[in-house]
Amino acid sequence: MGAARVAKTKKYKPPKVPIRKRLVRYWPLYVMLVPALIYYWLICYVPMGGVVLAFKDYSFKKGIWGSPWIGLQYFRTFFTSYDCGRLIRNTLAVGAIKCILEFPFPIILALLLNEVRNMKFKKISQTITYLPHFLSSVIIVTMLQRLLAPNIGILNQIIANMGGDGSTFYLMDAKYFYRILFGMDLWRGLGWDSIIYLAAISSVDMELYEAAEMDGCGKLKKMWHITLPSIRGTIGLLFIMGVGGILSSGVDQIYLLRTPGNMSLADTLDIYVLRIGLLNGQYGYATAIGLIQGLVGLFMVLVCNKISRKATEVSLW
Amino acid sequence: MKKNVVKRLLTSLLTVSMVAMLLAGCGGNSSSSSSSSSESAAAKTEESAPAAESEAAGTEAAAEEGAGTDDTFIADRTITVQVYVDDIGNTLPDDLNNTPVMQEITKRTGIKLDINYTPGESDGDVLSAQLASGTIPDVIFCYLNNSTRPEFSILKKAANEGMFADVSEYMANSKVYCKYMEEGYLPADSYQNIVFRDDWDEPGVYLLHLSIDQKDTSLEIIPEEEYIGGMWIQKRIADDLGIDPKTINTMDQFYDLLVQIKEKGYTDDNGNPVYPLGPKYWGGSPDALQYIITGYDWGVSDGYNIDEDGNVKHVAETDYVYDGINFIRKLLAENLINPEFFTMDSTRAEEVSKNHNSAIMADCHNYVDIIYESDDWIPLGPLNDISGDNREIVSGKGGYGCMAISADAENPEEIFKFFDWLSTYEGQLLAEYGVEGLSYNMVDGYPVLTDEAMQHVNAGDEDWMINSVGAAFGGSGNYFFEFALTDRNNLEYFGESRPGANSEDSSYARSVELVKEYQVEKKLVPGLSATAYLSADEMADVNAQMSLLDWDETFVQACFASSDEEVTKIIESFRSQLKAAGVEKFEEYVKSVYEEDPTLVSFFH
Numbered sequence: 001m002g003a004a005r006v007a008k009t010k011k012y013k014p015p016k017v018p019i020r021k022r023l024v025r026y027w028p029l030y031v032m033l034v035p036a037l038i039y040y041w042l043i044c045y046v047p048m049g050g051v052v053l054a055f056k057d058y059s060f061k062k063g064i065w066g067s068p069w070i071g072l073q074y075f076r077t078f079f080t081s082y083d084c085g086r087l088i089r090n091t092l093a094v095g096a097i098k099c100i101l102e103f104p105f106p107i108i109l110a111l112l113l114n115e116v117r118n119m120k121f122k123k124i125s126q127t128i129t130y131l132p133h134f135l136s137s138v139i140i141v142t143m144l145q146r147l148l149a150p151n152i153g154i155l156n157q158i159i160a161n162m163g164g165d166g167s168t169f170y171l172m173d174a175k176y177f178y179r180i181l182f183g184m185d186l187w188r189g190l191g192w193d194s195i196i197y198l199a200a201i202s203s204v205d206m207e208l209y210e211a212a213e214m215d216g217c218g219k220l221k222k223m224w225h226i227t228l229p230s231i232r233g234t235i236g237l238l239f240i241m242g243v244g245g246i247l248s249s250g251v252d253q254i255y256l257l258r259t260p261g262n263m264s265l266a267d268t269l270d271i272y273v274l275r276i277g278l279l280n281g282q283y284g285y286a287t288a289i290g291l292i293q294g295l296v297g298l299f300m301v302l303v304c305n306k307i308s309r310k311a312t313e314v315s316l317w
Numbered sequence: 318m319k320k321n322v323v324k325r326l327l328t329s330l331l332t333v334s335m336v337a338m339l340l341a342g343c344g345g346n347s348s349s350s351s352s353s354s355s356e357s358a359a360a361k362t363e364e365s366a367p368a369a370e371s372e373a374a375g376t377e378a379a380a381e382e383g384a385g386t387d388d389t390f391i392a393d394r395t396i397t398v399q400v401y402v403d404d405i406g407n408t409l410p411d412d413l414n415n416t417p418v419m420q421e422i423t424k425r426t427g428i429k430l431d432i433n434y435t436p437g438e439s440d441g442d443v444l445s446a447q448l449a450s451g452t453i454p455d456v457i458f459c460y461l462n463n464s465t466r467p468e469f470s471i472l473k474k475a476a477n478e479g480m481f482a483d484v485s486e487y488m489a490n491s492k493v494y495c496k497y498m499e500e501g502y503l504p505a506d507s508y509q510n511i512v513f514r515d516d517w518d519e520p521g522v523y524l525l526h527l528s529i530d531q532k533d534t535s536l537e538i539i540p541e542e543e544y545i546g547g548m549w550i551q552k553r554i555a556d557d558l559g560i561d562p563k564t565i566n567t568m569d570q571f572y573d574l575l576v577q578i579k580e581k582g583y584t585d586d587n588g589n590p591v592y593p594l595g596p597k598y599w600g601g602s603p604d605a606l607q608y609i610i611t612g613y614d615w616g617v618s619d620g621y622n623i624d625e626d627g628n629v630k631h632v633a634e635t636d637y638v639y640d641g642i643n644f645i646r647k648l649l650a651e652n653l654i655n656p657e658f659f660t661m662d663s664t665r666a667e668e669v670s671k672n673h674n675s676a677i678m679a680d681c682h683n684y685v686d687i688i689y690e691s692d693d694w695i696p697l698g699p700l701n702d703i704s705g706d707n708r709e710i711v712s713g714k715g716g717y718g719c720m721a722i723s724a725d726a727e728n729p730e731e732i733f734k735f736f737d738w739l740s741t742y743e744g745q746l747l748a749e750y751g752v753e754g755l756s757y758n759m760v761d762g763y764p765v766l767t768d769e770a771m772q773h774v775n776a777g778d779e780d781w782m783i784n785s786v787g788a789a790f791g792g793s794g795n796y797f798f799e800f801a802l803t804d805r806n807n808l809e810y811f812g813e814s815r816p817g818a819n820s821e822d823s824s825y826a827r828s829v830e831l832v833k834e835y836q837v838e839k840k841l842v843p844g845l846s847a848t849a850y851l852s853a854d855e856m857a858d859v860n861a862q863m864s865l866l867d868w869d870e871t872f873v874q875a876c877f878a879s880s881d882e883e884v885t886k887i888i889e890s891f892r893s894q895l896k897a898a899g900v901e902k903f904e905e906y907v908k909s910v911y912e913e914d915p916t917l918v919s920f921f922h
Contacts, residue, residue: 058449059478060448060449060451060474060475060478060480061451061478061479061480062478063451081862081897082893082894082897082898083865083894142662145662149657150656150657151656152589167652167656169656169657169877171660172656172660172877173877173879259659259660260603260659260660260869260870260871260872260873260874260877261873261874261877263870263874264874275865276865278438278442278445278446280445280467280470280471280861280864280865281445281448281449281470281471281474282861283449
């Protein structure tokens, strides 16, 4: 929230103090900052050097820096490969489900929870919706396999008891893949993702609501005219950050949900990277595709940030 | 003055301590050499017993190897081993070097082992990731049935990049591995593609194929050693239907049987309807297709075969592909096959087999407990292959695992010598049976498990086998000592196929009985699977693309397609992918190999 800014508002600018003076004056704070800087440097930036693998013929023995350069060969191979179009299409579809389709639901849940006046019920509801976030994908997919199994799965048994066809093999049918993925991912992340919106809502000035009430606003109008505009910065910020991951479908869920029946849709760039990188040992090629994903993500963030700044006055920077 | 006194004092102390250390070092050496010589005497006694019985040449060979145990001491060191074999990882002793077997090994050779296993999504992934890190411990072990396994391309890359030590110079003077150099000892694939490849960047021997049988008995039927794989039918159902499962050989007969089972409406242990055909005991997988559509499987050489015009083709490029797909689609449409046949996880698959939910299990074998512990299941078929023959196809001797010593290992010769010793008669006896007097006694020249050991083995007491003894017990105990061996000849060395197999109380008695009753003849189809030739250097670009294609998954996808048009679309798409990957170049290459010598590729009609 702090990183977001609302344009065209006059901001307080503190008087400039030379860096040396600041260091002397606030040295305990700078010392406390050092571990964080070291952490980000070592964990987030140093490994980024590994992207050179995308331009190298990786040798186990020579390592990343000693391997010979091969230019853009991996990129050419990927963009001319038979699967390229399908993989990008599938990845974008999964990315759109996760980043765009699922996006409003945590906001709606946060708005609903905000209106609950019975604190006991609110806390129980929140806890129940958070819980799935802590389950691993393996457990969730295993549960899904049991629930959706043909003939013996709970869903099929319910359908059969109601006189329908209880033999549908949902996980083997490509047409159900996106629905299953959407349902599963939403169930898992809904409660957790709503926390940040609830926090934003709690900081909305109560006087605004009181004023609106005096003007005769009902619950829906207060939600629409006060709550939502007040958390617009948070919504915009999270949306921009989410869009960056549109080409990253997430490996674990898709890998576990993937069956021969739905692989025409479940083969995404992440799965492809896993197969060629880990299973076939083509690390350079896998890195090249990972780099493409990263660059596209960065591009999307930049574009969305710019559009958002112009259209809604909310942006990351 | 004071300074001088202190200096002298320090010098004297240093001298005394150095002398003490030297003496201690000598003492250590003498004790280890004396222990090794006393052990070698014991080992000699051990060898003399089978020698007395040696009528067979193999036993003589064993005796000769035994005679070589005068000097079994190798080095006083610890060898760090990384294994990429889940079965080894699951059966490692809590304190390996303090098990009786390992203590005995250390006494005789001076060697201690530090075996590490890293679990992962699959052993192949872990192998790939660890090799890519550029550092491996002294020696690695991984699965490698043949050069068509996916691990091989990674191992080949690592060997070419100098990660493994060249052991060729040690082989000539070895006790066991020298046999690999003899003509005809190694299977053709092991010799040409794995051990003695002639296209390494630096000529040498980097990969050692393991579990090679001393003699090629692949065409013989030895009940104590045979595995009956493939389909198994519930005996009560076969009896009720009044069929002889051995006579179900054609695809039509098989289909009719499934229909009959369905019509009878059998139920499982929980009262649920039985599926006529269920998944493999170990979990749903397309692997089981080889047993259920045998008569339609034209691509006998890992998906490839040679057509009437002499051209090599992938089955997907021919119309034969639709026979198999349509058969499975018919079974699915008529509810004759469990819809989760290809995808069921191992836990549930085991459960449906144990609950008798499948009238026919697609694949199991006679050494799985549900088979040998009851009379519930009997083998079905096998079905005839594309040539109308239901004999079991064998391609001669084969291997199972692979060992490679790190190029950075200290004294790789010592590591090589140790594993060479482990595969001698002396090493194998210790590795398989444990320590004499503790878990076995020598009777008429052969090891016989003690009554206590027999009880533990029959009860499947893994803790006793792994931690209290530390031996392999035919793979039921510490699996590392089963996996790391080669030059196997259990019948001639030990008089039985596995420890305790000859005992009347053996829990595997039914496994052997089943072989006697149901084992079919065998036929030899020499040569390698066509895909073994993808590892040739000139096929590197094709191999990189082909390795991303998965025919089995595409086949299953077609089986579950919503319409015949969609099946055609899926197959056409796969054909395009094959073409884009360079299949034509590969097929031309295999054709030239086959024309030069038809015994090099396992094609048949």
